[in-house]
Amino acid sequence: MSSTKTNPGYFFEDYHVGQILNHATPRTLHDGDVAMYQALYGPRFAMQSARTFGAFVALDDLITFHAVFGKTVPDISLNAVANLGYAEGRFLARAQSGDTIHSVSEVIGLKENSNEKTGIVWVRTHGYANGDRPVLEYVRWVMVRKRDTSAPAPETVVPDLAKAVEAEDLQVPEGLDWSNYDFAMAGEPHRWGDYEVGEIIDHVDGVTLTDPEHMMATRLWQNTAKVHFDVTARPDGKRLIYGGHIISMARALSFNGLANAQLIAGINAGAHANPAMAGDTVYAWSEVLDKAETTNPHVGALRLRLVATKVNAGELRGEDGKYLPDVLLDLDYWVLIPR
Amino acid sequence: MSSTKTNPGYFFEDYHVGQILNHATPRTLHDGDVAMYQALYGPRFAMQSARTFGAFVALDDLITFHAVFGKTVPDISLNAVANLGYAEGRFLARAQSGDTIHSVSEVIGLKENSNEKTGIVWVRTHGYANGDRPVLEYVRWVMVRKRDTSAPAPETVVPDLAKAVEAEDLQVPEGLDWSNYDFAMAGEPHRWGDYEVGEIIDHVDGVTLTDPEHMMATRLWQNTAKVHFDVTARPDGKRLIYGGHIISMARALSFNGLANAQLIAGINAGAHANPAMAGDTVYAWSEVLDKAETTNPHVGALRLRLVATKVNAGELRGEDGKYLPDVLLDLDYWVLIPR
């Protein structure tokens, strides 16, 4: 059985540098998504939990991230072997309930692998609300299969990506007023000045993953990659958990110790170090990598490493420099926190 | 322990032709239902995904179907042995977020089975929004147990049902403007004229079913049939999955190849060919059965067979003419698609 109507997804040789991909099916985000997100991860950050907190009404930044990301899957990662990295991510404006999100990606790099069976595709993705308001941009790169291994290799173009977003390039939302920030209602007293570079924060709690939850999460963002849903898609009969599920779970766990890290401003780098499956228990810890002031006198920025692991311990890499098998996520990102 | 207060449901001898059943508990549909539906099935049809797409705001037609259907369960299928078929289904208007749905059924046929233990009940169900706006009507028939096997058989009345809804009886929503339909944002370029009668479309992807998901889906529509929830209700200790769960899953899978089949206009026939259980992996394929123009010059109708199976193959019936054991659903329905 075959069909000329169904979309097989793009293979490596279908991409060229400069190509623009207008991803299909815009998606209106609304309060229902907020409740699903709440049920799936249990976040407690006050600005997304209560509309009265600071009178700042916005969706969780990771809802925006998943919505923008989900749109790109049919065109970028349907035939992907691996999701290799993120860089130069910036949240540019906050999406509100009722906003319609769509995504556009540009291919900015290509490199065929020496095995001639796969190649690496770099794209810069732009997410928009309601047609033209930029809400998020980021670079990600994936390893994609070739349809035809005899297809010639494209010219290698490896983009020059920043190690981290510069603090002065982070967008502080206009009108964000933390002059009377209520630390008691937010859950913790720690402000920007209380965190030190090099400090490690253990987020204590663990959550054991289940298949129905990660499938519901993944479908919510219209991410259609087969390995998340079909037990016959992998030799081990297991469903691979969408990496974004781990990001959201770790971010929700990080409330304990980072309750005032209300907004995500940038994504510097990220690695899904090992696959996650149902039955794994996820713990998280954070390291403060850098600190910066912003143009808003009440708002500071922290650069954090957020690590999700399957054991409640702080080891990240083995003696060989590789991620230990229990590490699921190593995310380098910027948050905004009251000064 | 027993009670005079609890509802045992209707048995076969409780029905008579012409009987009107005003089903209890109207249900207001809202954005929360949209998010649950998104999480459970992952649909990507643009008109329900984005409020900006064609400026046409409506709930997924299957949300309306499930809400109308769910209301009928306590009065029609609580003591049902089998859900036998559907006919003459028409979507008459689109429900919006905020609409309150209720259902009324009329008994239009009765036939006791030769075993004198069960009988077949035909009902025509009407779904209304906000009291009096018809949104959906359909006929379904179920096999229902007798309370008392010695009760006399009613006069047999078998309704004369159309094999399919006539294309000219399909309702095209007033104000539906597809003159500037955005095929790129909808996800596929295929319009009405690109489909041929007899064409088969393999929807490629599979989804492995789980118990928590189908129970949440079934409760969402206030469908209370015991076999879906209680592992002690069947000898095999398994929960039978609500047939509507398979319809929604197959419809969502059908996006891949039928992305522009935005609206469901009619249900001609349907068989839940075999029971579905957690652990089954559902695939889907469609066959174009018929094509018709509509009164709207930009809107065409396709009559489709949507088949859900447990193996990714196109076989439907065995040499004996019976459904193969891997077939879960055979649904004959009309969709509206841009011409």
Add this chain to the structure above:
Amino acid sequence: MSSTKTNPGYFFEDYHVGQILNHATPRTLHDGDVAMYQALYGPRFAMQSARTFGAFVALDDLITFHAVFGKTVPDISLNAVANLGYAEGRFLARAQSGDTIHSVSEVIGLKENSNEKTGIVWVRTHGYANGDRPVLEYVRWVMVRKRDTSAPAPETVVPDLAKAVEAEDLQVPEGLDWSNYDFAMAGEPHRWGDYEVGEIIDHVDGVTLTDPEHMMATRLWQNTAKVHFDVTARPDGKRLIYGGHIISMARALSFNGLANAQLIAGINAGAHANPAMAGDTVYAWSEVLDKAETTNPHVGALRLRLVATKVNAGELRGEDGKYLPDVLLDLDYWVLIPR
């Protein structure tokens, strides 16, 4: 790995009588929560199901209960060994979609146990909507671990709690108009006068519990107690189900026989008699304990015992007076029902 930033929760010696706990992270309730609640429990009470029913728009009272309760967990039960009881619970006003809930608790009793390792803490919790509108108050008491077993015992203060809320203290919502109550649409004909003290109502249906569902329910209310989420938190490798999950499941099952018990007015007492785990099948029965008129001529009050069990039978206690091992919940509460 440790951190000065993370919250270890309160231990027994951290409490003193008269202490006020302003619980963090207010939570805005909305339609998304309504849909999640619908999917998790399947309630059919007409006043919460349909906005048109009696033109009375309100969230399910148990949504308010869970939201208020969830706020208290990080400050009261994070180190709790057991949730021992409830008393003097009153629903004071109905929360609407869009209301923001926060909770404040006062410590009203303390008693160290003779083992010197744990103690009992009594708190009176007040839930508010939008800052200052009281929606719920109740007393609960929990057994909490000591951080340091050598810490001196506090003076014992055991509060004098009412066996039940007096009927005249129940709040009937202002503007509640049941003069034209639609019994047919509500699902059952039984009004206040049809129930007799001592009457037992078997709610018939059973639901088998799953881990993903109770975790989603628990996170929805930002309840973070570790034993619900982390399979390594208990020696048996099982996740303990949040007691409130059983309350909501039993209440939803009680529709069958108590369809007109639309609103919860008071909580007199409650015991989570035995732990519930995934795989348990929950049944429910009710006993009418008392009846009272209210100041509204169309509104009566019933005092009910709602019992959830793992076997479909009416036994509650063994010959020793203790709860039988299959009993999960024994809740004594007041409902409002049309007279």
